[in-house]
Amino acid sequence: MSEKIYYFDHAATTPTHPEVVAAMLPYFTEHFGNPSSLYGLADESREAVTHARGQVADALGASPGEIFFTAGGTESDNWALKGVALANREKGDHIITTAIEHHAILHTCEFLERQGFSVTYLPVDRYGMVDPAAVEEAITDRTILVSVMTANNEVGTIQPIAEIGAVAHKHGVLFHTDAVQAVGNVPIDVDAMQIDLLSLSGHKFYGPKGTGALYIRDGVAIETFVHGGGQEKGRRAGTENLPGLVGLGAAIKRACDDIHGHTARVAQLRDRFLDEILESVPEVTLNGHPTERLPGNINISFAGIDGEALLTLLGMQGVCASTGSACSSGEETPSHVLTAMGVPPSLARASLRLSLGDLTTEADVDFLLDTLPDAVARLRRLSRGHA
Amino acid sequence: MSEKIYYFDHAATTPTHPEVVAAMLPYFTEHFGNPSSLYGLADESREAVTHARGQVADALGASPGEIFFTAGGTESDNWALKGVALANREKGDHIITTAIEHHAILHTCEFLERQGFSVTYLPVDRYGMVDPAAVEEAITDRTILVSVMTANNEVGTIQPIAEIGAVAHKHGVLFHTDAVQAVGNVPIDVDAMQIDLLSLSGHKFYGPKGTGALYIRDGVAIETFVHGGGQEKGRRAGTENLPGLVGLGAAIKRACDDIHGHTARVAQLRDRFLDEILESVPEVTLNGHPTERLPGNINISFAGIDGEALLTLLGMQGVCASTGSACSSGEETPSHVLTAMGVPPSLARASLRLSLGDLTTEADVDFLLDTLPDAVARLRRLSRGHA
Amino acid sequence: MQFTETVMDHFTNPRNVGVLEDADAFVEVGSSECGDTTALYLKIEEGRIVDVRFRTLGCAAAIASSSMATEMIKGKSLEEAWALTNREVADALGGLPEPKMHCSVLAEDAIREAINSYREKQGLEPW
Amino acid sequence: MQFTETVMDHFTNPRNVGVLEDADAFVEVGSSECGDTTALYLKIEEGRIVDVRFRTLGCAAAIASSSMATEMIKGKSLEEAWALTNREVADALGGLPEPKMHCSVLAEDAIREAINSYREKQGLEPW
Ligand SMILES: Cc1ncc(COP(=O)(O)O)c(C=O)c1O
Ligand SMILES: Cc1ncc(COP(=O)(O)O)c(C=O)c1O
Ligand code: FES
Numbered sequence A, B: 001m002s003e004k005i006y007y008f009d010h011a012a013t014t015p016t017h018p019e020v021v022a023a024m025l026p027y028f029t030e031h032f033g034n035p036s037s038l039y040g041l042a043d044e045s046r047e048a049v050t051h052a053r054g055q056v057a058d059a060l061g062a063s064p065g066e067i068f069f070t071a072g073g074t075e076s077d078n079w080a081l082k083g084v085a086l087a088n089r090e091k092g093d094h095i096i097t098t099a100i101e102h103h104a105i106l107h108t109c110e111f112l113e114r115q116g117f118s119v120t121y122l123p124v125d126r127y128g129m130v131d132p133a134a135v136e137e138a139i140t141d142r143t144i145l146v147s148v149m150t151a152n153n154e155v156g157t158i159q160p161i162a163e164i165g166a167v168a169h170k171h172g173v174l175f176h177t178d179a180v181q182a183v184g185n186v187p188i189d190v191d192a193m194q195i196d197l198l199s200l201s202g203h204k205f206y207g208p209k210g211t212g213a214l215y216i217r218d219g220v221a222i223e224t225f226v227h228g229g230g231q232e233k234g235r236r237a238g239t240e241n242l243p244g245l246v247g248l249g250a251a252i253k254r255a256c257d258d259i260h261g262h263t264a265r266v267a268q269l270r271d272r273f274l275d276e277i278l279e280s281v282p283e284v285t286l287n288g289h290p291t292e293r294l295p296g297n298i299n300i301s302f303a304g305i306d307g308e309a310l311l312t313l314l315g316m317q318g319v320c321a322s323t324g325s326a327c328s329s330g331e332e333t334p335s336h337v338l339t340a341m342g343v344p345p346s347l348a349r350a351s352l353r354l355s356l357g358d359l360t361t362e363a364d365v366d367f368l369l370d371t372l373p374d375a376v377a378r379l380r381r382l383s384r385g386h387a
Numbered sequence C, D: 001m002q003f004t005e006t007v008m009d010h011f012t013n014p015r016n017v018g019v020l021e022d023a024d025a026f027v028e029v030g031s032s033e034c035g036d037t038t039a040l041y042l043k044i045e046e047g048r049i050v051d052v053r054f055r056t057l058g059c060a061a062a063i064a065s066s067s068m069a070t071e072m073i074k075g076k077s078l079e080e081a082w083a084l085t086n087r088e089v090a091d092a093l094g095g096l097p098e099p100k101m102h103c104s105v106l107a108e109d110a111i112r113e114a115i116n117s118y119r120e121k122q123g124l125e126p127w
């Protein structure tokens, strides 16, 4: 096993940035007061919560009163869908989403189907793109919510969110977007993009794991998901994860303050890698949209190999990446996203997702450009019978 | 404002123990891999999750497969109640709990009532004790769950959990206990205590905020609460809060390994304080059970004063504590726990909760014994009209 | 709870605490929100409040409001005292946190009730 | 995914990879669980496997299992080869993680199918 790590899996998770850890540390041992308490120690905690809430609001163009802290993207997605479904049941029982959402959305929708809701899963084109016109066609007078992810976690395709939001609002339907992959990579403005609810997760942009938020536009009818004490205006109970939300705030500020600067750098690395790999390896195909994609996302298929075997081979050299065919990671094989895009099973299982991030260096890319063609050739010899 | 802090609010939250922070730190920046991934970096993460799960299981006498990580006590309570209710709806629609539960239980029960379940809120005696015979009487053939907290957060009363568990099981009803205040203070054995589900929260025993667990006995029918990816055997989705659960594991081990040793020390401090304060201040009454109470809990009422005013006065000298009448903390006034115990409103609002913990020193207690009588006398002069 | 220095000053050194044995008006009022109580004693001469005392069983904000309010009405005419609002008291204290605004109502209520009870004793219409 | 050193050895240096142009038996089998495939070539003389080659499009565990299994049947009688189970292959590899056990079935399946196809060509009953 290699000692040095070449980390190309920022879409799975990112390390917590050292500055973010530094911001969190005093809230473990020193400013540890429960924000609901009355004494001075708790004043510091309340101020920290207020500050972090402002940082998240700023990053989204929202107001602080519209930001609710959660324990991650999955909880935010669950809350958005179940909360809106329950609070609007009188109005209707139909939800529209897409076939390429994260399981946090899809499995929640399946749960809601078991509870008597009906869900439309919109198809996507070969680039993973949702058609706003298809959203409009799917809307009925029973529709209460449209949920379309801002950017896909596997292939990186960025959806026409503002158009979809406009379509939903034209018909008086609420619009939720899972922006877990987008925040820090795609500029967000909840007003311009006509978003009513938005999910985000700290560990995707160098914040701590187990932190997230749900943006809820003022006036949106939504049932509480986690009941209990009066935290988060009584809408999301539980003692605040104080260091966590301080970290979330610091991380989102870091990621969004100069969003164009660092995404441009990452996109440039990605483009260099793609150009060279498409050149040097035969039978490679790019999955996802050629231009409307996350700056750090590369998803490519190598005919004639198994993605998991490729990961194992790369892993021996310290390369961390992921694939659309990881049967052992508990996901079905092949990826529901690639399948929905019409990628044939033989290419879906042969896919490699490389997600670049702030930590990725030119040297990392060079190393991968060196390693990957050999690894692919080796596995192809095995599957094609040349020893 | 005093600079030095005298922290008597361990029941609200504890600082994260420096050893626990130290255990967590490498998982932010170094071993940060997503445990669902396939590469070596993720192996470390998976091992950390397994290790932490074992530590929690050991502390409860459970097996690791029965421990599910959550984002805190409130989520655990929500999951236990809503999950069991939904999965057992065919069997019945009746839940039994008590009038003195935490709002995480009470507000979840109210939600379930709105969803068509019926809930019995059992009364308690003047010491805050639930009668197992009353549990038995309340059970009907529609009852699917009994939920009684192990120890109360305000008055510290420890319930006869094993007896209540036995009663529930005699009638084939599941038994949940909110042990958020008990873990680390009261030895727990889920088998001996006949517990089917148990909620715990890390920040109550020097673990990080935003971490918790739900113990689910093998074979118990419970619906998933947070839907999504395959984490926690697909029963609680969301990328694992890796540093958080490492901290939870380290903290529960620390708190439970020598539980008798450190609770005895805390109980001795508590008893000394109580003896002296009952001696030195007139018109003081002890709330809660004289012997069956948490080692660190003191709950006393001073006739003729307002608890919040007392907190403000103490807070000026750096003392952190809480009261059953904190109208500004968003809770109703007076405490539903004291009210259920039959404490008259005038004494409920006059209550002071001091919760001692591992950090409390003899010197802290001395300081409080010095300060408190003066503060009480001063407020009494104000309310009784002697300038 | 973050209080201003003025609040803390009036809480820790409340002015006009006590009883007036020979009060011309005395009332005891309770807050419907929290059950806290304030008793108020006025000594009135020629339509003017010449002395005032209070007792409060309440939170820091209630005590500080009583203290400040009694200071503000001392020496004032009954008309002037009647006109005092809880917002003016809160302002004089440098402001109160939103959830504590109701505490300052207690003092306003006590003053108005005391004035009316005095007027009734004098055979006058209550205001 | 934590593999043993033996698995990693057989994955990175697989034995018996390739095709046998003059094979006496050839099959290509696919896994119903994951769609991965293994092709197997046997050279058989007097009821004995004298040479063997494989090609696998599959994960590391599948490749290592094919490599190990072909090593284990080389030189063996058809009866002995037939008796080889995927668990024996996994054991010879020093064990496989639970979710990867099915990958070793691919090799077992291929060997048995190849033997039966050979027997059928010989006009014998399949086993
Ligand atoms: C698009 C998308 N939605 C939701 C999630 C869930 O977020 P988390 O695992 O932080 O709960 C993820 C990542 O895992 C994601 O990529
Ligand atoms: C008895 C009890 N149950 C549940 C909770 C909720 O735990 P948390 O705030 O960690 O979600 C608490 C503490 O706040 C508690 O004392
Ligand atoms: S809380 Fe009752 S007067 Fe302030």
Ligand code: FES
Pocket: A308, A327, D031, D034, D035, D036, D058, D059, D060, D061, D062, D100, D102, D103, D106
């Ligand atoms: S996953 Fe298909 S053979 Fe291993």
